[in-house]
Every structure is written in C-alpha cells, then in structure tokens.
Amino acid sequence: MTLDRLLLGDNQFFGVNHMSEERAHASALRFQDTSAIIEVIDDAVEAGVRSFMCTTHERIGEVCDHVREHPADYPGFAFLPCMPYAHKYANAVTELGMMGALRSFLPDEGFMNAALRGGRSLAGKDIEGLITLLVDAEMKMFHGLATPVVFLQNIVVDLLLGLRFDAAFSIFAEHVRSRYGAEPGFITMNLPMAVDALERAGIDDPIVCSNMNKLAFRVSGGMHAYDDVLATREFRPVAMSVFASGAIPPREALTWVRERPQIRSVVFGASTPQHIRATVEIAEELWGAEVLSPR
Amino acid sequence: MGALGDIVVCSQGVAVIRVGVIGAGKMGLSHLAILGAHPDVEVVGVCDSMGYLLDVLEKYTGLRKFSDSADLFDQHPDAVLIATPSASHVVLVRDALDRGIHVFCEKPLTLTAAESAMLADAATDARLVTQVGYHNRFVGTFREVKRLLDLHAIGRVSHVLAEAYGPVVLRPKGETWRSRKTAGGGALYDYAAHPLDLLCWYLGEPETVTGTVLGRDFSAEADDEVYGTLRYADDASAQLSVNWSDESYRKMSTKMTLWGERGKIIADRQECEIYFRDTAEVPDGYRVGWNSINTTTLTPSVWYYLRGEEYSAQIDHFVRSVAAAKTGSPALEPVNDFASAAATDRLIERFARGPSTDEPRHVAAPAARPDRRLFTRARRRTR
Numbered sequence: 001m002t003l004d005r006l007l008l009g010d011n012q013f014f015g016v017n018h019m020s021e022e023r024a025h026a027s028a029l030r031f032q033d034t035s036a037i038i039e040v041i042d043d044a045v046e047a048g049v050r051s052f053m054c055t056t057h058e059r060i061g062e063v064c065d066h067v068r069e070h071p072a073d074y075p076g077f078a079f080l081p082c083m084p085y086a087h088k089y090a091n092a093v094t095e096l097g098m099m100g101a102l103r104s105f106l107p108d109e110g111f112m113n114a115a116l117r118g119g120r121s122l123a124g125k126d127i128e129g130l131i132t133l134l135v136d137a138e139m140k141m142f143h144g145l146a147t148p149v150v151f152l153q154n155i156v157v158d159l160l161l162g163l164r165f166d167a168a169f170s171i172f173a174e175h176v177r178s179r180y181g182a183e184p185g186f187i188t189m190n191l192p193m194a195v196d197a198l199e200r201a202g203i204d205d206p207i208v209c210s211n212m213n214k215l216a217f218r219v220s221g222g223m224h225a226y227d228d229v230l231a232t233r234e235f236r237p238v239a240m241s242v243f244a245s246g247a248i249p250p251r252e253a254l255t256w257v258r259e260r261p262q263i264r265s266v267v268f269g270a271s272t273p274q275h276i277r278a279t280v281e282i283a284e285e286l287w288g289a290e291v292l293s294p295r
Numbered sequence: 296m297g298a299l300g301d302i303v304v305c306s307q308g309v310a311v312i313r314v315g316v317i318g319a320g321k322m323g324l325s326h327l328a329i330l331g332a333h334p335d336v337e338v339v340g341v342c343d344s345m346g347y348l349l350d351v352l353e354k355y356t357g358l359r360k361f362s363d364s365a366d367l368f369d370q371h372p373d374a375v376l377i378a379t380p381s382a383s384h385v386v387l388v389r390d391a392l393d394r395g396i397h398v399f400c401e402k403p404l405t406l407t408a409a410e411s412a413m414l415a416d417a418a419t420d421a422r423l424v425t426q427v428g429y430h431n432r433f434v435g436t437f438r439e440v441k442r443l444l445d446l447h448a449i450g451r452v453s454h455v456l457a458e459a460y461g462p463v464v465l466r467p468k469g470e471t472w473r474s475r476k477t478a479g480g481g482a483l484y485d486y487a488a489h490p491l492d493l494l495c496w497y498l499g500e501p502e503t504v505t506g507t508v509l510g511r512d513f514s515a516e517a518d519d520e521v522y523g524t525l526r527y528a529d530d531a532s533a534q535l536s537v538n539w540s541d542e543s544y545r546k547m548s549t550k551m552t553l554w555g556e557r558g559k560i561i562a563d564r565q566e567c568e569i570y571f572r573d574t575a576e577v578p579d580g581y582r583v584g585w586n587s588i589n590t591t592t593l594t595p596s597v598w599y600y601l602r603g604e605e606y607s608a609q610i611d612h613f614v615r616s617v618a619a620a621k622t623g624s625p626a627l628e629p630v631n632d633f634a635s636a637a638a639t640d641r642l643i644e645r646f647a648r649g650p651s652t653d654e655p656r657h658v659a660a661p662a663a664r665p666d667r668r669l670f671t672r673a674r675r676r677t678r
C-alpha cells in the first residue's frame with residue numbers, strides 16, 4: 001500500500017498538547033461533542049485529506065459509527081488506528097492492578113481466568129493469544145471500515161523496546177496482517193532503537209512513526225542519529241510532531257521535512273478549516289499535487 | 296540552564312552498573328524498560344510476587360526472575376531499584392543498605408517519617424547512593440522555578456498554591472494496594488506527595504500545617520482529596536489542593552503557582568509562565584511583564600524516552616551517581632536522596648496525622664500496621 005503524504009492526527013480532539021495544558025484544556029472543551037470532531041474531519045476530507053490516524057479512544061467509536069452510516073460522504077477515507085489508548089490502561093492499572101486491568105479489557109474473561117488458573121504462566125502460546133485478543137478488542141470499533149495500517153502506540157512500543165521484548169512486535173505484525181489484511185505500523189519516541197528491534201523481529205520495511213522536527217523536540221538521542229537512520233535503513237518513516245506542538249511555523253516545519261525525502265508521510269493535528277487548508281497548500285507547494293492523489 | 300546543571304543524558308561506558316529490580320508493577324516495569332535501555336546498565340534480574348508476568352519476560356527476553364528479594368540480593372548487584380507497594384519499602388531498603396547495595400526507591404520512601412529518617416541515616420553511614428522517585432525535580436519547568444527562586448528573581452515568596460489533579464479513582468471499588476491507606480495508598484501518598492515534595496524543594500519545611508482535609512469521594516479505605524495550609528518561618532504560606540478523583544483531567548496534572556514580592560511564577564509540566572514586576576532583577580533571557588517558556592526549550596532530550604524525559608533523566612542521574620561511587624570519581628550533586636525524601640515524608644506525615652497544635656481535622660482512616668507480608672522472607676533470611 002502507499003501511505004498518503006498527509007495524515008490527520010487526533011491529539012487535538014482529546015486535550016493533548018505537549019506545550020500547554022491550557023491549550024489542551026481549551027481543545028478538550030471545544031471537542032466535547034463528537035460532532036465537532038466530525039466537522040474537522042469533514043473539513044479535512046474536503047481539503048483532500050483521506051487518512052485519519054487516530055487513537056482507540058471510545059469517542060473515535062462514535063466517529064466510526066458516523067462514517068459507517070454515511071459512506072458516500074467519505075470516499076476513499078481510511079482510519080489508521082493507533083492502539084492501545086494508553087491512559088485508559090494506565091488508569092485501570094492504578095485502580096485494578098496489572099492483571100485486573102487486563103481482565104477488564106479482554107472481551108472474554110474466561111481467557112485470563114483460564115490462563116491464571118491453568119498454570120502460573122502466560123508464557124508460550126498464551127501470550128500470543130493475549131496480544132491478539134487485546135488487538136481484537138481495540139479493533140472492534142472499526143468493523144467494516146478501511147484500516148490499511150494498524151499502529152501500535154509509542155508507550156507500548158517503547159516499553160517493549162526497553163524490555164527487549166522483540167517477539168511481541170512480530171506477534172502484533174502477524175496478527176494485524178492475517179486478521180485485518182492491514183500493514184503493521186509502529187509509533188516510537190526512540191526511532192533508531194525501534195528500527196533495530198523491528199529488524200531483529202524480522203519485520204521487513206516496517207512503517208515507523210516517530211517525532212521528527214526542526215527543533216529536535218522529543219527526538220531521543222538527537223536529530224543526527226535520526227538522520228543517520230533515515231539515510232541508511234530500510235523502513236517507511238512517518239513523521240509526527242513536525243510542528244513541535246506549535247513551536248515551529250508550518251512552512252518552516254514542512255520545508256524541513258521536504259529536505260528529508262525518505263519521510264513518506266506527515267501526521268498533522270489541525271483543528272480549523274483554515275489550518276487544514278494552509279497545511280494542505282504548503283504540502284502541495286512542497287511535494288506537488290501528488291500530495292492528495294486519490295488512492 | 297538549571298541550578299543543578301544540565302542533566303547530561305547517558306554517560307556511555309564508564310562502568311557497567313549491575314542493577315536488580317524489585318517490583319514489576321506499573322512503575323517497576325517502566326523503570327525496568329528505562330534501565331534495560333541504558334547502555335551502562337546490566338539488569339541482573341527482577342523480583343516480584345506475580346510469577347506469570349515474570350515467566351513471560353523470562354521466556355521472551357531472557358530476564359532472570361526471582362520470587363524472593365534475598366535471592367536477588369545474593370547476586371551482588373551494585374544497585375537495586377525498589378518499586379513495590381509503599382508499605383514494603385522500609386524492609387527492602389534496609390536489607391539492601393545492610394548489604395552495601397545502592398538504592399533507588401519509588402516514592403514515598405516509607406509511610407512514617409521516623410522510618411524514612413532511619414533509612415536516610417543508615418544510607419549516610421554506609422556511604423551509599425540513594426534516590427527516591429520524585430521525578431518532578433527532573434522536569435525542566437519545575438527545575439527552572441527552582442533556579443529562579445535561587446536567583447531570588449521574584450524576591451521573597453509570599454504564597455504558593457500547590458495543586459495536583461487527575462482521574463485515578465472514579466468508582467467506589469478499589470482492588471489494589473493503592474486504594475488502602477494502610478498499604479500506602481490514597482491521594483495523600485500517591486498524588487499529594489508530588490506537590491508536597493516540590494514545596495519542600497522550593498520553600499523547605501513548614502513551621503505549621505493546619506486546616507488539613509483528607510476527603511473521600513469514592514475510596515472506602517483511603518483519601519481521594521487532600522487540602523491544607525502550610526506556614527513557613529519567613530511568613531510565607533502555601534496551600535495544597537489535591538484531588539485524584541477528577542476525571543476532567545486526562546492524566547495527572549501538577550501545577551505550582553508562586554507569588555513573590557517582585558513577580559509571580561506559574562508552572563506545570565508543559566510550561567512556565569513568569570510575570571516580573573518592574574522592581575524585579577530580571578534574569579538573562581527574561582523581561583519585565585509576562586514571560587512564557589515551555590518544556591520544548593527547558594528539557595534536554597534523553598537517550599531513551601518512555602513516558603516523559605524526567606523518568607529517563609532520574610534513572611540516568613542515579614546510574615551516574617552509582618558509577619561515580621563505584622569508580623571513585625567525584626560524587627554527583629544528589630537529587631532526591633533519602634535525606635531529601637525523608638523531609639518530604641515528614642511533611643506527608645503531618646498531613647496524615649497533623650501536628651499536635653492543629654484544629655480538629657477530618658481523617659480518612661485509622662493508622663494500622665503496614666502490610667509487610669510480601670517481603671518478610673527477605674528480612675528473615677538476612678537477619
């Protein structure tokens with residue numbers, strides 16, 4: 001599959017802003033109603049954006065319902081789910097404990113109970129079953145919709161990187177391919193480390209999404225190391241945080257990306273029609289009209 | 296930048312530090328990953344009572360597992376990282392110190408001021424490196440506040456509002472130790488500990504703590520809200536406002552607002568807004584009136600990022616401190632050592648019990664014996 005040049009992100013809808021809690025709060029207020037989210041998506045669709053890279057926040061489920069009900073309004077529109085929605089799990093772990101949280105998110109309670117009863121171990125085949133069940137639970141909301149890429153969120157990817165749990169990447173990749181016919185994607189704050197681990201896990205030409213920006217904001221190990229990976233390694237890079245939460249003006253930010261031809265796509269988080277149009281226009285100038293070519 | 300000097304991230308190859316991890320819960324796993332990604336660290340193994348999780352890690356990552364902390368100590372690690380339920384800290388930390396092992400412990404250090412002071416003294420006597428996981432002291436914005444205070448940039452501080460809110464307990468039923476006060480749960484130990492630690496860092500220890508409220512929204516056995524007034528020797532005062540049952544926040548949000556005679560500072564994890572009166576001696580890079588500086592500028596990037604630069608930076612600081620001790624290099628300036636954490640624990644205790652001069656207070660639960668069942672074997676075997 002070919003990744004679109006521009007992918008609409010969803011941080012702005014859920015009160016995520018890496019620079020200002022006040023701005024985060026303001027956007028949480030503004031997108032209180034899912035209809036406000038859908039309006040922005042509609043603006044993006046009108047501007048020619050076709051890919052929505054989104055978390056598995058429960059309110060995305062409502063967006064999915066809307067798109068399912070109005071297929072004619074969303075020709076060629078694709079969801080690129082990013083799972084899991086980490087805060088949901090983190091809060092549950094604090095409240096219910098590690099196993100309690102897992103149990104609460106699994107569709108079939110019997111699985112965990114059997115695993116815990118049956119032996120003291122979740123090892124072997126069980127861990128595959130566990131990962132695939134969690135993925136399936138998160139994918140439910142996208143039933144019947146196009147999901148050409150399914151991403152594993154950075155909190156999980158980076159935790160697995162630190163634990164050197166390479167096998168989990170291949171289990172995820174295999175399941176996403178076989179069950180959903182989708183490409184596995186990996187979001188990480190540690191690009192060089194992730195590319196190494198995915199290679200060890202035997203995943204060819206992986207889609208890897210990471211912070212890449214002119215300020216090197218949250219570019220772990222520095223942009224030099226990232227540029228080296230971009231120049232020398234075989235993978236499909238997707239850049240996020242290119243505007244560093246608004247610290248870099250759009251044209252400057254995207255020009256910087258354009259200077260790195262290996263970068264396939266940019267995730268951007270606009271929340272007004274003007275922002276969306278401005279971003280699309282700059283991208284068209286920089287990459288040519290192919291930026292929005294129909295799939 | 297920074298009064299403490301730049302956090303140099305990742306020392307690269309001075310010495311290999313062998314670290315054992317005790318506790319593989321939410322914080323333990325996060326620390327384990329950060330240690331695993333540190334080029335100077337060899338993770339000796341991990342100890343937890345949850346056999347199934349360790350089985351998975353052992354099978355897929357080759358990590359050695361231990362069900363008894365004494366067996367992990369027997370591997371002679373240079374350092375241990377303790378991230379078990381708070382009530383078990385005192386026994387585990389003491390055992391590690393007795394064996395000459397450097398210790399990083401999750402916060403709070405213990406559940407009583409006396410025990411924390413005892414551990415701080417023991418660590419000093421044994422000349423061991425210690426650190427407690429008050430990660431806010433590694434957050435760029437909160438460090439900038441400390442630097443500005445040390446420069447007396449806003450003059451004498453008259454008042455501080457210390458706040459923390461977040462969506463942890465939203466239902467009546469809690470199933471973990473965090474919902475039991477006797478085990479070190481509740482908003483006081485889990486949430487309020489952070490702004491209280493920042494208050495200790497910025498203003499030192501208060502003379503009085505009054506008007507304390509330990510309120511409950513959902514928890515049956517612990518506090519969900521913590522409020523109180525602190526008064527300091529130089530007429531400064533502070534108010535604490537903490538609520539972990541507030542789901543209007545997406546995640547924990549800590550905010551410090553400081554009023555001084557020559558200006559005002561508002562800081563959270565993302566940004567630092569500073570207003571300087573025209574009477575202020577404005578530091579380099581700032582101006583009279585409003586200034587806004589955010590984490591992008593204040594936070595050096597780290598070699599490995601999991602959930603915030605501060606978590607990686609604090610582990611790196613500990614690893615470098617242990618490396619310095621091991622190689623006989625000059626010691627690093629301690630950040631969050633046991634003595635510092637003991638001061639924070641003393642303050643927490645004053646909220647939990649209140650000073651004798653206080654007015655009547657609301658108290659959530661009677662004090663009881665901490666639950667030490669999990670790790671009693673280690674104690675028996677080492678004594």
